Amino acid sequence: xxxxxxxxxxxxxxxxxxxxxxxxxxxxxxxxxxxxxxxxxxxxxxxxxxxxxxxxxxxxxxxxxxxxxxxxxxxxxxxxxxxxxxxxxxxxxxxxxxxxxxxxxxxxxxxxxxxxxxxxxxxxxxxxxxxxxxxxxxxxxxxxxxxxxxxxxxxxxxxxxxxxxxxxxxxxxxxxxxxxxxxxxxxxxxxxxxxxxxxxxxxxxxxxxxxxxxxxxxxxxxxxxxxxxxxxxxxxxxxxxxxxxxxxxxxxxxxxxxxxxxxxxxxxxxxxxxxxxxxxxxxxxxxxxxxxxxxxxxxxxxxxxxxxxxxxxxxxxxxxxxxxxxxxxxxxxxxxxxxxxxxxxxxxxxx
Amino acid sequence: xxxxxxxxxxxxxxxxxxxxxxxxxxxxxxxxxxxxxxxxxxxxxxxxxxxxxxxxxxxxxxxxxxxxxxxxxxxxxxxxxxxxxxxxxxxxxxxxxxxxxxxxxxxxxxxxxxxxxxxxxxxxxxxxxxxxxxxxxxxxxxxxxxxxxxxxxxxxxxxxxxxxxxxxxxxxxxxxxxxxxxxxxxxxxxxxxxxxxxxxxxxxxxxxxxxxxxxxxxxxxxxxxxxxxxxxxxxxxxxxxxxxxxxxxxxxxxxxxxxxxxxxxxx
Numbered sequence: 209x210x211x212x213x214x215x216x217x218x219x220x221x222x223x224x225x226x227x228x229x230x231x232x233x234x235x236x237x238x239x240x241x242x243x244x245x246x247x248x249x250x251x252x253x254x255x256x257x258x259x260x261x262x263x264x265x266x267x268x269x270x271x272x273x274x275x276x277x278x279x280x281x282x283x284x285x286x287x288x289x290x291x292x293x294x295x296x297x298x299x300x301x302x303x304x305x306x307x308x309x310x311x312x313x314x315x316x317x318x319x320x321x322x323x324x325x326x327x328x329x330x331x332x333x334x335x336x337x338x339x340x341x342x343x344x345x346x347x348x349x350x351x352x353x354x355x356x357x358x359x360x361x362x363x364x365x366x367x368x369x370x371x372x373x374x375x376x377x378x379x380x381x382x383x384x385x386x387x388x389x390x391x392x393x394x395x396x397x398x399x400x401x402x403x404x405x406x407x408x409x410x411x412x413x414x415x416x417x418x419x420x421x422x423x424x425x426x427x428x429x430x431x432x433x434x435x436x437x438x439x440x441x442x443x444x445x446x447x448x449x450x451x452x453x454x455x456x457x458x459x460x461x462x463x464x465x466x467x468x469x470x471x472x473x474x475x476x477x478x479x480x481x482x483x484x485x486x487x488x489x490x491x492x493x494x495x496x497x498x499x500x501x502x503x504x505x506x507x508x509x510x511x512x513x514x515x516x517x518x519x520x521x522x523x524x525x526x527x528x529x530x531x532x533x534x535x536x537x538x539x540x541x542x543x544x545x546x547x548x549x550x551x552x553x554x555x556x557x558x559x
Numbered sequence: 560x561x562x563x564x565x566x567x568x569x570x571x572x573x574x575x576x577x578x579x580x581x582x583x584x585x586x587x588x589x590x591x592x593x594x595x596x597x598x599x600x601x602x603x604x605x606x607x608x609x610x611x612x613x614x615x616x617x618x619x620x621x622x623x624x625x626x627x628x629x630x631x632x633x634x635x636x637x638x639x640x641x642x643x644x645x646x647x648x649x650x651x652x653x654x655x656x657x658x659x660x661x662x663x664x665x666x667x668x669x670x671x672x673x674x675x676x677x678x679x680x681x682x683x684x685x686x687x688x689x690x691x692x693x694x695x696x697x698x699x700x701x702x703x704x705x706x707x708x709x710x711x712x713x714x715x716x717x718x719x720x721x722x723x724x725x726x727x728x729x730x731x732x733x734x735x736x737x738x739x740x741x742x743x744x745x746x747x748x749x750x751x752x753x754x755x756x757x758x759x760x761x762x763x764x765x766x767x768x769x770x771x772x773x774x775x776x777x778x779x780x781x782x783x784x785x786x787x788x789x790x791x792x793x794x795x796x797x798x799x800x801x802x803x804x805x806x807x808x809x810x811x812x813x814x815x816x817x818x819x820x821x822x823x824x825x826x
Contacts, residue, residue, distance in 0.1 A: 546603060547563050548791035548808075549583045553598030554590055555777075556762065 212380030212508035214370050216264035216311075217466050218445070221356070224315040225341040225449045226322045227386065227462050229304040229502060236332030237277040240306075241515050243328045248513055254321050255312075263317040265325075267512050268307035268384050268504025278516055283378050285470040289385070289503040292474075294481035297493040299387065303336055304502040307386060309447070309464060315340070337500050339388060339462045341449025350450045350459045351396055351496070353408050354415040358432070360443045368443040369466045380508030383470040385477075387463040388500040396495040407491040426488040431479040434472060442472045461496070470503060562604055563793035568802055570794075574649045578792055581661050582668045582806060586790055589672035591766030592679035595729045596690075596812070597779055600786030608632040609785045609811040635787045636686055638674055639807045640667035641795065646802060667806045669767070671790065676768035679784065679812050680731060680822075690782060691773055691822030693814040696722075699823040701736055701772050705743035705751055712758045715774035715821035724776045724819045727760035733769040775820035782819070785811045 232240055247267055255263035269277075271288045292299040308325055310318045318340075326335055349355040360368050371381045396404065401412050409429030410417045417423070423430050434442040444467040452459040465473050480490035507515075560566045565575065600606075610632055617627035642663040652659040682689030691698070696718050699711050716728055732740060740763070743751040755763055761777045775782065787809035795803040814820075 546601065546788065546791065547561055547565055548601065548789040549579055549586070551583060551587060551590065551593070551790050552601065552786070554587065554593040555595070555598065 212510050214380040214382060215266045215506055215509045215512060217266055217369055217382050217384075217506060218365055219262065219264045219311055221343065221347065221447065222262060222311040223313045223343045224311070224318050225447070225462075226308070226310040226318045227337070227339040227341065227388075227449075227464065228306075228308040228310070228322060228326070228335055229337040229386065229500070230306045230308075230326075230329060230333045230335045231303050232273055232305040232329075233332045234276060237273075239332050240273075240277060240329075243325070244512050244515055246328065247325070248509065250324050251321060254317060254324065258314060258317060261312045261314045261317045263312040263321060264310070265321060266307075266309040266384070266506055268309070268506045270305045270307075270502065270504050273305035274505060281377050283381065283383075283505040283507075284375065285383055286505040287503065289501045290474065291501070292477045292481040294483065294489045294493075295487065296489060297481055297497060299477050299481050299498050300501050302500040302502065304500070304504075306333065307384065307502065307504045309384070311447070315342075337388060339449075339451050339460075341451045341462050344450045348450075349448065349461045350391055350393060350452060351404070351408075351461075351492075353404075353410065353412055355448050355450075355461065356446050357410070357415055357417075358429070358443070359445050364443065365445060367468075369445050369468055371468050378505075378507070380510070382466050382468060382506040383473070384464060384466045384504050384506050385470065385473045386465075386500065386502050386504075387498040388460060389463055389496045389498050390458060390460045392495045393457075393459045407494075424491075426483065426491050428480070428490050428492045431484060431488070431490050432476050434475055434479075442469075442475075443467075444472055444476070463498075466506070563791055563807075565792070565794050568794035568804070569646065569797055570649060570802060571653050573653055575792075577652055577659065578644065578661070578664060578804070581664055582790070582792055585665045585668035586672045586806075588765065589669055589676070589767050591672075591676050591731050591764045591769065592784060592812075593675075594762060594764045595731060595775060595777065596679060596782035596784045598784050598786065600810075601789040602785070602787050604788040604809070606635065606787040606809070608634050609783075609813065611813070633811045633813055635785070635809045635811045636678075636683070637807065637809045638671055638678075639805050640671045640674075641803065641805045642667035643801045643803050646797070646800060649802070664804075664806075671806050671808065673768035675808070675810070676731075676766050679782075680766065680769045680773050687812050688814060689812075690775060690814055690820045691824060693817040694820045694822050695818055696821045699821065701823045705739045706745065708740060708751060709745075709754050709758060711772075711823055712755050712774060715823070716758060718821050719774070719776055719819065722818045724781070724816065725778050727777050728774055729761040729777050730755060730759055730763045731766035731769050731773045731775070732763065733771055734765070734767050736772050737765045771822065771824040773820055773822050776816075778819075781814070781816035783813055783815060787811075 247265055251263055251265045271286050274282055274286055289301040291301045310321050312318045347354050347356055369382050371378050405412055406424055407427060409423045409427030417429055436442045444465045446465045448464060449462050451462055467473050483489040613631040614628035615631055617629050620627040648659050678687045680690050682692045701711055740751050745751055790808045793805050793807055795805055
């Protein structure tokens with residue numbers, strides 16, 4: 209199997225972004241499939257009006273929607289977002305079947321695409337969360353700290369995010385977790401900068417990580433540094449964006465983290481909310497609380513452009529491999545699964 | 560591990576790749592039915608029957624005042640062709656030899672493909688009703704002379720149109736008929752193959768196992784090939800010298816619209 213093209217997950221940081229999370233009505237899976245195939249075309253035609261705008265759109269699919277629309281095989285790491293309940297703070301799980309992560313250097317491009325997409329979804333999907341993110345001074349969040357410094361760079365970037373030979377069925381895919389955090393900015397700003405720096409684990413002005421002997425175990429940086437069994441750091445890629453409404457005194461950070469293995473992000477959340485060891489929860493959470501939480505699978509670009517056909521099974525349950533005569537025909541299997549030669553139909557113009 | 564027991568064979572991953580690729584290459588050109596009829600599946604090894612939506616009334620019911628119907632379905636068939644591969648040849652292949660002797664596999668792959676074609680186009684007595692035996696149209700006869708083909712094809716297309724069966728139409732040609740068509744150019748040098756293509760609007764397919772020729776509609780829904788386990792190589796046994804393997808597939812085939820094909824048979 210040749211390497212599948214991933215969606216534009218690894219786009220460079222942009223000035224603007226729109227995050228749309230939507231739920232999709234049961235029974236509208238066919239209509240949805242059609243919209244999905246149009247996403248790349250829409251993105252291209254809108255992006256073409258301003259070629260330097262770098263307009264991209266990444267589509268994520270939630271666990272329940274996957275089961276209803278694509279059935280088996282399903283991405284092994286995909287499940288509903290698991291709530292993480294800590295001693296003081298909780299990473300909540302909220303509804304969401306579909307994620308659109310729209311990015312561009314200009315807000316008009318993002319807005320146009322978001323509008324077109326929601327227009328197509330109008331009859332069968334509801335946008336349950338919409339965030340318009342902007343890039344703030346030298347990538348700072350509204351707490352005043354630089355966000356995203358720890359993103360890997362170069363080949364490590366691809367390595368952290370894109371599934372490859374470990375699962376050829378989903379090669380080119382990725383997982384993404386999103387959480388919308390709202391900040392208690394008044395409370396945070398009342399803290400002395402030194403105290404803020406201890407909670408984050410890096411210096412505010414110069415964005416330098418504290419040495420290990422000074423960095424508290426319950427700082428944000430310490431809890432989000434994961435080392436695997438092989439001694440290598442396990443990384444994710446964040447494309448967080450600040451957002452806000454000044455009149456409503458709403459200030460926030462939209463957390464969006466992509467990873468090849470969702471467990472890495474889930475472990476980070478456990479570290480932040482429960483603590484590692486338990487109790488040392490992330491002290492940033494005292495001033496920043498999540499109000500949404502979702503996990504999505506991000507299929508390869510090829511998958512989105514040409515999603516597998518309708519399920520032939522009648523039930524929508526996430527069935528194990530059906531056995532025997534008692535079931536409707538299961539969806540077609542791939543050659544890797546059944547050990548066959550994978551010849552299938554030879555009719556021209558058919559799959 | 561599934562029922563093919565491939566993991567039990569003394570064959571390296573590279574060896575399996577070689578065998579699968581060889582079988583695929585040998586079988587694909589001959590799998591004519593799959594170029595012309597609707598294909599559904601693969602649905603897996605455990606898939607046993609095609610739903611026809613039909614029932615038959617049972618003679619009696621356990622209790623009076625209750626009626627009974629029994630569902631009628633079409634059972635899948637298993638086709639299998641055994642072959643052997645020399646272990647010495649496999650070892651050489653692992654060393655990088657590029658000319659591995661897989662004649663036995665090649666034969667099996669071809670035979671299985673031919674069996675599939677025969678079952679689909681001419682039927683399998685008592686098991687599968689084939690396209691040509693189901694067709695109610697008068698059977699034409701392709702003569703030995705090539706110049707009769709365009710007229711026969713045009714007649715067949717007209718017959719199909721006359722019964723309301725739209726196109727495009729495909730043509731399955733037996734080996735001899737295919738050779739005749741390909742080697743002939745008509746008066747003026749125009750290749751017969753292209754002339755036929757213009758009449759039919761669909762593919763002209765080399766179909767080993769077909770007796771004569773079959774013209775059939777490709778509009779869809781008329782001929783349904785349902786595949787359970789697609790062509791696969793499985794493991795049977797081995798000794799110090801050879802590995803005994805087999806090629807296998809399961810499928811059912813049924814004709815939903817008998818009048819959507821016209822057979823031109825030699826016999």
